Amino acid sequence: xxxxxxxxxxxxxxxFLLGFFLQGLMPVLTMRxxxxxxxQEVAASVPAEFYQLAEDYPVEFQKSFGTPDPTSFAxxxxxxxxxxxxxxxxxxxxxFVRPVANENLRFGPVSQPNEYxxxxxxxxxxxxxxxxxxxxxxxxKRSNDWQVAHLYDPRSVAPYSVMPSYxxxxxxxxxxxxxxxxxxxxxQWLGSWVxxxxxxxxxxxxxxxxx
Amino acid sequence: MIATVDRRPLVNLTLVxxxxxxxxxxxxxxxxxxxxxxxxxxxxYPFAGIEWLSPGRVRMVHTNMxxxxxxxxxxxAGMLFAIPRLTKRPILSDQLGMLIFVAxxxxxxxxxxxxxxxxxxxxxxxxxxxxxxxxxxxxxxxLVVNIAAPIVTTAENGLYVTLWYFLAAxxxxxxxxxxxxxxxxxxxxxxxxxxxxxxxxxxxVGLFVTPIGxxxxxxxxxxxxxxxxxxxxxxxxxxxxxxxxxxxxxxxHFLFSPIPMYAQYGAVVATIxxxxxxxxxxxxxxGTLHGRSEAVRGNLAIRWFYTGMIMYGITCFQxxxxxxxxFQKVIHFSDWVVGHAHMVMFGVFGFWIFGFxxxxxxxxxxxxxxxxxxxxxxxxxxxxxxxxxxxxxxAAGLVQGYSWGALSHWSKSVMDSMPFWWVRSVAGLMIxxxxxxxxxxxxxxxxxPAEGTVPAPIPAEAA
Amino acid sequence: xxxxxxxxxxxxxxxxVYGLAIGIxxxxxxxxxxxxxxxxxxxxxxxxxxxxxxxxxTYLTGMLPLLMLTLWAIFSGRFRxxxxxxxxxxxxxxxxxxxxxxxxxxxxx
Numbered sequence: 001x002x003x004x005x006x007x008x009x010x011x012x013x014x015x016f017l018l019g020f021f022l023q024g025l026m027p028v029l030t031m032r033x034x035x036x037x038x039x040q041e042v043a044a045s046v047p048a049e050f051y052q053l054a055e056d057y058p059v060e061f062q063k064s065f066g067t068p069d070p071t072s073f074a075x076x077x078x079x080x081x082x083x084x085x086x087x088x089x090x091x092x093x094x095x096f097v098r099p100v101a102n103e104n105l106r107f108g109p110v111s112q113p114n115e116y117x118x119x120x121x122x123x124x125x126x127x128x129x130x131x132x133x134x135x136x137x138x139x140x141k142r143s144n145d146w147q148v149a150h151l152y153d154p155r156s157v158a159p160y161s162v163m164p165s166y167x168x169x170x171x172x173x174x175x176x177x178x179x180x181x182x183x184x185x186x187x188q189w190l191g192s193w194v195x196x197x198x199x200x201x202x203x204x205x206x207x208x209x210x211x
Numbered sequence: 212m213i214a215t216v217d218r219r220p221l222v223n224l225t226l227v228x229x230x231x232x233x234x235x236x237x238x239x240x241x242x243x244x245x246x247x248x249x250x251x252x253x254x255x256y257p258f259a260g261i262e263w264l265s266p267g268r269v270r271m272v273h274t275n276m277x278x279x280x281x282x283x284x285x286x287x288a289g290m291l292f293a294i295p296r297l298t299k300r301p302i303l304s305d306q307l308g309m310l311i312f313v314a315x316x317x318x319x320x321x322x323x324x325x326x327x328x329x330x331x332x333x334x335x336x337x338x339x340x341x342x343x344x345x346x347x348x349x350x351x352x353x354l355v356v357n358i359a360a361p362i363v364t365t366a367e368n369g370l371y372v373t374l375w376y377f378l379a380a381x382x383x384x385x386x387x388x389x390x391x392x393x394x395x396x397x398x399x400x401x402x403x404x405x406x407x408x409x410x411x412x413x414x415x416v417g418l419f420v421t422p423i424g425x426x427x428x429x430x431x432x433x434x435x436x437x438x439x440x441x442x443x444x445x446x447x448x449x450x451x452x453x454x455x456x457x458x459x460x461x462x463x464h465f466l467f468s469p470i471p472m473y474a475q476y477g478a479v480v481a482t483i484x485x486x487x488x489x490x491x492x493x494x495x496x497x498g499t500l501h502g503r504s505e506a507v508r509g510n511l512a513i514r515w516f517y518t519g520m521i522m523y524g525i526t527c528f529q530x531x532x533x534x535x536x537x538f539q540k541v542i543h544f545s546d547w548v549v550g551h552a553h554m555v556m557f558g559v560f561g562f563w564i565f566g567f568x569x570x571x572x573x574x575x576x577x578x579x580x581x582x583x584x585x586x587x588x589x590x591x592x593x594x595x596x597x598x599x600x601x602x603x604x605x606a607a608g609l610v611q612g613y614s615w616g617a618l619s620h621w622s623k624s625v626m627d628s629m630p631f632w633w634v635r636s637v638a639g640l641m642i643x644x645x646x647x648x649x650x651x652x653x654x655x656x657x658x659x660p661a662e663g664t665v666p667a668p669i670p671a672e673a674a
Numbered sequence: 675x676x677x678x679x680x681x682x683x684x685x686x687x688x689x690x691v692y693g694l695a696i697g698i699x700x701x702x703x704x705x706x707x708x709x710x711x712x713x714x715x716x717x718x719x720x721x722x723x724x725x726x727x728x729x730x731x732t733y734l735t736g737m738l739p740l741l742m743l744t745l746w747a748i749f750s751g752r753f754r755x756x757x758x759x760x761x762x763x764x765x766x767x768x769x770x771x772x773x774x775x776x777x778x779x780x781x782x783x
Contacts, residue, residue, distance in 0.1 A: 012382040012454060016418070019458025020390065020410065022477055022731065027406040027462075028399055030471045036400055086329035088267030088338070098467035100540045101616040113469040116401025123333045123395040124405045126465060128412075130544035131252075133621050155254075160622040162252050162632075168262040201621060221770060296770055297763070367766075371759040434767055439760040447756065455737070476713070480733050483706060 030113075037118035043074035047139055049188035050076070056144045057176055064178030065185075073185065080186025081120060083179055087166065094127035095136040095190070108137035108191065108198035115193065132163060133201070139192035141200060147184045148176050219305065221295045226308045228575035230288035231568065233316050235653060237280025238561075240323070242646060244273035246639045252632035263327045271326040271338040277556055278336060279347075280319045282420060285564040287315075289427040290358055290377060292571060297371055297430065300361035307357050314350050318343055334408055335464075336415050337392045344392045348385060355381040372446040376426030379454055383418035387411060402469045409470075409478075410461030416555060417457035424560050425449075425492065428516060431570060432499060435513050436506055441498030445491050452488030456481050466539045482534040489527040496520055511586055515566030518594060522558035526551065541616060546631065547608025550601045557642075558597050565593070565649070576657045585652040592645025600638035607631035 046068065054061045054068040065072040084090065096111040097103050104110050115136075116124060142150075146157055151169055154161040169180035176184075191198065250256050251266040258264035291308070295301050302308055318339075325331065325340030332338050339347060359381050362374050370378075391411025395404035433440050440446055462470055462478035496517075500506070506513045529551060532538055542548065569586060573579050580586065607628050614624040713730050 012379050013386070015454050016383055016386055016458050019414075019461070022459055023410050023461045023474055024390070024394075024403075024407045027471050027474050028403040031401070031403045083329075085333040086268075086331055087265060088271055088331055088333075090333055091267055091270055094544055096468050098540075098543075100467055100536075101612070102618050103615075105618060106615070111469045113402045113471070116405075116469060119400060122397070122400040122404065124401050124408065125333055126405045126408075126468060128335060128464060128544070128548065130615075131625075158622070160625045162254060162625060164251060164256065164266045165259065166265070167260055296766060299766065299770075367762070369755070369759045369762070371763055430763075433760065433763060439757075439764065442757070443760040444756045477731070480710070480713070480730075483709075484733060484737075 031117060034114045034117045039074050039078055039119050040070070042118045042120055043070050043077060045192070046070055046073045047188055047192035049140060049144060049192070050185055053144050053181060053185060053188070057148075057181060060176055060178075061181060064181050073189075076182050076185035077120065077189045079178070079182035080184070080189075081125075083183050084125065084186060090125045090127045092127075092129060092131035092163070093133070093135045094130050095125045095134065097134060097136060103134070105199060106201070107134050109194050109196075111136060132161070135187065135190050137191040137194070137198050138187050139190055139198075140188065140195060141198065144184055144188070147187055148180055151180055151183060219301050221299070221301055222292055223302065223305050223308060224575050224577075226305065226312060227288045227291050227571060229312050230284045230291065231572060231575055233312070233319075234281050234284035234288065234564070235568075235650060237276045237284065237319060238646065239650065241273050241276035241281055242639075242643050244269045244276065246636070246643060248273055249632070249636045249639050252628075253636055263329075268327050268329065268331065271331045272323050274336065275322055275326070275338050276319065278415065278420070279322070279339070282556070282560050282564065284315070285567060286420075286423045286427070287354065288571065288575075289567050290423065292574075293373060293427060293430045294358050294361050294377065297374055298361040298365035298367060300365055303357045303360035307353065311350060311354050311357060314346065314353075318346050318350060321346070332392070332396065334392060334395060335412050337388075337411060339392070341392075341396065344388075348388055351385045351388060355385070371429070372440070372443060372450060373426040373430045375447065375450050376422040376429070379450070380419055380422040380426070383414065383422075383458075387414040387418050391415070402471075405465050405468060406462050406470050406474055409464040410458075412464050413461045414458065417453070417460070420556075420560055421457070422453065424563055427567065428496070428520075428563060431512065431567065432496065432516055435510060435570070436499060436503050438499060438503055441495050441501075445495045449488055449492040449495065452485065452491065456485040456488060460485070463534045466534075466536060466543065479534050479536070483531050486527060486531045489523070493520060493524050511583070511590065512566040512569040514590065515562050515569065519559045519562035519566070522554055522562065526554045526559060529554075541612035542608050543612075544615075545608035545611040546604040546628070547612070550604030550608065553597065553604070554601050558601065562593075565589070568649075568653070572653060572656060577661060578656050578659045580652065581655045581659050582652050585648040589645045589649040589652070592648065593642055596638045596641030596645060599641065600635055603631050603634040603638060607635075
């Protein structure tokens with residue numbers, strides 16, 4: 001029994017490592033030549049929507065992030081990403097565009113591996129379910145106002161939506177707090193690096209929806 | 212060497228009982244969470260506007276409590292019962308067992324609290340907050356030390372297949388948990404991290420839940436049928452097949468993603484290869500049932516076990532198809548996958564656990580079942596509810612997938628899903644109604660005045 | 675009594691059971707072999723050379739050790755009495771159940 005047991009333990013661990021090598025490490029090795037960019041490097045190019053956000057909500061923005069620049073942008077998208085995770089947004093919104101099922105026509109250019117090689121994708125937020133649409137090409141598709149209203153009451157701008165209201169992102173005067181602004185900044189960042197070829201939502205909205 | 216006579220009971224039934232109680236409590240929490248989340252899709256979420264009961268956070272509680280609260284606790288109970296009886300050795304230490312029990316439930320409570328307060332982790336099936344992860348790894352290691360000790364020290368010659376499965380699960384679980392919860396969180400970003408997460412999603416089911424589940428089946432089914440397993444050799448082939456093919460299929464959760472295509476193809480091939488393995492296991496169990504099929508009618512535990520096995524067959528058959536790129540185009544991201552997950556986690560392992568409850572609970576509390584009819588009601592409500600849910604979600608998945616592929620407006624896929632989501636809520640209510648019978652039967656049995664006799668052991672003849 | 679049939683085993687049930695038991699794995703096997711061949715061909719003969727290499731490698735790394743372990747087990751006599759543990763399960767069970775309150779005098783050394 002003892003010798004058989006040892007044989008087993010070795011093979012069990014070895015098969016695990018083999019699987020880990022083929023399915024886990026090989027993709028890591030494939031990506032090794034693409035440097036992992038830091039949040040600061042990623043945030044160096046601030047999208048226009050972030051400057052717009054500072055103009056849309058000047059008081060709140062000033063209080064939360066100060067002036068719109070790469071430093072405040074880095075802070076905003078990190079906070080937005082953390083809220084995105086803690087509210088488990090990624091359970092209902094994916095973050096990659098597949099090369100099939102007309103997804104390039106619906107969302108925009110197909111996702112490339114190097115887009116995800118940065119610290120903002122640690123952990124990655126690919127997601128496995130789409131109740132709502134994919135978000136990796138969200139930047140610039142909708143205005144900041146739309147995003148803020150949608151967070152407060154999704155059905156006010158997309159009547160068919162089943163998304164929850166995130167009223168706790170807002171103060172008692174229904175003004176956005178730093179949380180709402182951070183999430184909007186994060187959403188406007190997603191895909192800001194590939195503005196070319198991004199398409200608006202196809203098809204006619206059903207029953208008066210405009211989302 | 213001085214042999215000391217050990218007068219501890221072979222099986223620590225107190226520990227078994229506590230783990231079963233914990234398992235049923237977390238089952239209730241998970242089901243209520245799932246129901247609340249389902250109501251969100253009918254726009255009637257009961258806790259709307261409450262930050263810490265936001266649907267997204269409740270969903271994490273739903274899945275994590277199903278996996279680590281309900282299934283893990285019940286499996287620990289089953290192993291605490293089966294391992295000593297297969298090795299004639301008690302577990303290493305009863306005190307350690309109690310410590311692990313308390314620590315595990317503490318982890319679960321911290322997980323629920325952490326997730327509701329917004330500290331969930333963005334790893335699918337590993338949403339346990341980062342500060343709970345080390346505790347869980349330590350707990351797993353202690354658990355393995357405690358219950359693998361009898362297997363390692365046993366004087367028995369020739370391991371029964373159940374112990375093979377358990378040893379496998381022990382070797383893998385800690386590794387899997389560490390890999391999935393730490394690598395993508397701290398070191399490996401983006402697509403490579405996604406490949407590892409995919410491995411984790413699959414290994415949790417394949418290398419933790421599946422081996423322990425099948426191990427317990429190989430223990431309980433022959434004893435209850437009073438008939439040895441059809442072929443022990445075949446069962447070992449099934450075991451080694453699982454050991455070699457299961458660890459290689461992780462990336463099939465992210466097909467058509469930016470993960471390198473070769474990894475995706477590898478995963479697809481390994482997934483289809485394991486269907487052969489699944490077939491050998493099923494053949495073995497139905498070969499065992501052959502000639503004793505009346506037990507499915509007479510013995511509720513056997514009925515749960517074989518219902519679960521049929522579900523397992525369907526799941527794996529479905530899996531062989533849905534893993535192909537052709538199917539993935541349509542069904543990925545849709546409710547089809549949600550239906551598949553419910554069929555595996557609840558329809559297979561959940562059903563087996565109900566079978567274990569039917570068999571173990573009277574032993575654990577020292578009383579016979581009070582209302583066997585309630586258990587029958589529990590069976591029918593749960594099975595019909597779940598089948599309804601699976602058919603409904605699978606159909607919804609096809610509707611959604613084709614709607615997206617046809618480039619209709621997003622709202623169309625949501626509107627068209629509405630009726631399916633209503634049926635899903637009704638099916639969920641039905642499952643919960645079944646569990647109400649179950650919980651009442653558990654409670655009433657435990658409360659029953661003791662008769663002073665040990666309840667009937669595992670029936671010699673399947674009645 | 676009906677006249678004895680030439681092939682008494684040729685019943686509808688047997689045809690169905692054995693037909694499915696042989697037919698489905700055979701169908702699956704042919705499909706699998708075909709796909710594996712297709713993958714293997716891409717390694718040497720394709721504009722995306724090496725495309726199927728991992729798929730084949732995954733399968734082989736799973737299959738070959740399994741095969742070797744089986745051979746090792748057969749030749750080292752592991753399977754000489756491979757069915758023994760399943761009967762032992764019942765001996766243990768009956769012994770423990772006879773012991774009444776699940777108490778046993780296990781010796782630990």
